[in-house]
Amino acid sequence: MSNELVINSTQNGCRIALLKDKSLVEFHFEDNGTQFTVGDVYLGAVKKVVQGLNAAFIDIGYEKDAFLHYLDLGPKVKSLNKFSKLASTKKNAYPKISNFKIEPDIDKFGKISQVLSKNQQILVQIVKEPISSKGPRLSCELSIAGRYMVIVPFSNTVNISKKIGDSEERKRLMRLISSIKPENFGIIIRTVAQGKEVADLDRDLKNLVKIWEDGVKKMKTAKPREKVIGEISRASSMLRDMLNESFDSITTDDKEIYDEVKSYIKTIAPDKEKIVKKYNGKAKIFENFGIEKQLKTLFGQSVSIPGGGYLIIEHTEALHVIDVNSGNKSNAEEDQETTALTVNLQAAKEIARQLRLRDMGGIIVIDFIDMKKPDNKKLLFKKMKEEMQDDRSKFTVLPLSKFGLMQITRQRVRPELNISTLEKCPSCNGTGKISASILVSDQIEQNLEYILQKQNEHNVQIALHPYLHSYFTKGIFSKRVKWFLKYHKWINIIEDSSLGITEFKFLTKTGEEIEIG
Structure with a gap:
């Protein structure tokens, strides 16, 4: 099984495609204008405290205030507020978290007005990007993710991913991390840390602590609504979370992205540096890898299942x-x-792919084809869970109901991706009507005669629909040969499928359009 990452740089940002055995399974668009990314830490200002919701609205610079619920404050919010105040005081040097005295936990069933007040400054992290009409969703339980671990300031616990099942390996990791863990930093050990040496884990931990310390230094001059710690780019974060032995290619057509990804790979997995490639082909990168065609066929309202x-x-x-x-x-x-x-088993595989591809979240209801045998229903439920295992988002799959419906909940932290697959007909431009197609050949001949004899143009080219191209070029004595005998000039005819059957263009040798009259 091969995994390839293809990154295409565009004027508005970059398009990122993850291919699994040449089949598109994830697609992301990183907009240059998008400021608010999951993982970013901001210095926010409390705009409004709402007792009825037990929540506050925080201004972090988005057009709508971000939402912060009491339960998302985290038990250590008092420590966070006190440390933030110390860090933003210009008189002192920036505080070290290892020397900081942790404040008592807040009451789990308390009120937000006991912790926050209007216009108060507070460090917050984005856990959900703005979706639909809602602003970003925030948390005060800050965490910084690395390759092998996640650090959580103002905590001292060490937790290990449940996916690491080997008890000996769990003990080894617990012992290693406990020996190198800085004071007042909690650690969450990720699945990819399994089997790694202490040097790799220590290097990752030091990088994360440095990111935290750089953010603390920045707070000295930071103003409300300013980003203090920024999440890495979408491409790098995908590599951080997914890079493994099955990854065999990362290709991009942009020099800056190539340098950034290569540098990041060198930091997290030096042995994988060679898989990063710069694309220099003539065809567009997404066309070359067959991604453009897959995008057009996979994002419609109707999606085909392989095999029928x-x-x-x-x-x-x-x-x-x-x-x-x-x-x-x-x-x-x-x-x-x-x-x-x-059909249902094939559909389960395609549905799991579609959920990742479109980044669909919330509640998903699937109406499978009705089956009577309980064993078949259990088999379908098992298949659906298996196909969802590669999904990085949190999800829950419920068995088929009495009505044959399956319900899935999937965590949504970003707006759903939707690509329009409808195109305007180039012939009618969406109107449903075209001029009489029988006249088009006469119009081309009249315009050609005018261009050659009245405007005295040389090296004329005509861009046409493939049907018209055949009409003017096929046969021993084709229309083009007759033009040569008549005007003593050879006309180059270009086949262009983007033009409608009644459309044509006269071009110079350099490709500039010739104005008639």
Whole structure:
């Protein structure tokens, strides 16, 4: 199984595609204008404390105030506020967290007015980007993620990923991390830390502590609404979370991104540095890897399932609905139950891919084809959970209900990605009407005669729809040969599928359009 990351730089940002065995499984667009990314830490100002919601609205510079609930303050918020005040005081040198005395935890069932007041400055981290009409969602339980671990300031606990099942390995990691852990930093050990040497873990820990200390230094001059600690780019964060032995290629067409990714790979996994490549081909990078075509076929309302069948995907404000249909598969199996099971199992794989691809979140309801046998229903439930295992977002899959519906909840921290797959017909420009197509060849011949004889143009080229290209070029005595005999000039005819059947362009040798008249 191969994993490839392809990064395309555009004028507005960069497009990031993750391919698994050449098949697109994740697609991200990193907009240059997007300021508020999950993981960013801001110095916010409390705009409003709402007792009824037990929450506060924080100004971090977004057009709508961000939302901070009491339960998202975290038990150590008093320590955070006290430390922030010390760090922003210009008289003292920046405080060291290792020498800081941790304040008592806040009451789990307390009121937000006991902790925050209007216009108070507070350090907050974005846990959900602005979605739809809502502003960002915030937390005061700060964390900084690295390759092998996550550090949590104002804590002293060490936790290990549940995916590391080997008890001996868990003990080894616990012993190693406890021996190198700085005071007043909690550590969450990530799954990829399994089997790593203490030198790798120590290097990652020092990098994270440095990020924290740089942010603390910045607070001395920081003003409200200013970013204090920034999350790394989307491409680098994907590499941090997913880079493993199966990764065999990272390709980009941009020199800056190439240098950034190579530098980051050198930091987190020096042995993988060679897999970063700079693309220099003539064709566009997404065209070369077949991604553009996949984007057009995978983001429509209707999505085909390999082997027959199709999905209908509907989006509403409250939830997402996916309907599974058998299509031409209905005659391929012996009986209805077998057909339903075959299509449903194929659909489960495609649905898991679609959830990652579109980054769909919230509640997803799937209407699978009805099955009667309980064993088949259990098999489908098991298959769905297996296919979802590679998803980095938190999710819950429920068994099929009595009505044959499956419910999935999936964490959403960014707006859902949606790509328009509808195109305007180039012939009618969306109107549904075109001028009489029988006249187009006469119009081309009249305009050509005017350009050659009245405007005295040389080296004329004509860009045409493929059908018209065939009409003027096919045969021994084609229309183009007759033009040569008539005007003693060879006309170059270019096939252009982006033009409508009634559209044409006259061009110079350099490709500039010739104005007629």
